[in-house]
Amino acid sequence: MESSGLPADVYSLKCPTRQVLDHIAGKWTVLVIDSLLDQGTMRYTELSRRIGGVSQKMLTQTLRSLETDGFLTRTVHPTIPPRVEYELTDLGRSLAEPIAALRHWTESHINDIERARAAAGN
Numbered sequence: 001m002e003s004s005g006l007p008a009d010v011y012s013l014k015c016p017t018r019q020v021l022d023h024i025a026g027k028w029t030v031l032v033i034d035s036l037l038d039q040g041t042m043r044y045t046e047l048s049r050r051i052g053g054v055s056q057k058m059l060t061q062t063l064r065s066l067e068t069d070g071f072l073t074r075t076v077h078p079t080i081p082p083r084v085e086y087e088l089t090d091l092g093r094s095l096a097e098p099i100a101a102l103r104h105w106t107e108s109h110i111n112d113i114e115r116a117r118a119a120a121g122n
Helices: 016-024 027-039 044-050 056-068 096-120
Strands: 072-077 083-088
Touching (some): 016 027, 027 044, 027 072
């Protein structure tokens, strides 16, 4: 696929950066990538157990999207039953710093956010 040659502009509806930003900013994407950064290669069931609340459908969709976009590789080992493993690519690992910063910020500020929610009556 050839690039349009236009400058990237995440605020433009037609720019593909918008779709990528939507994808990598999704909660399941962040949690899958962070899990793989922390644990390295993981099997589907390991990811499912690690990420509380993710449905089979959402985990499968997230993994497929991440593979399509080049953030992870999926390796099927020819065993019975087949063993499938997921591992981040260099592109996926390049998200380590921004995702770690987001996780750290969230964990550091959760008490402030909960107090604000309580004050707002939510």
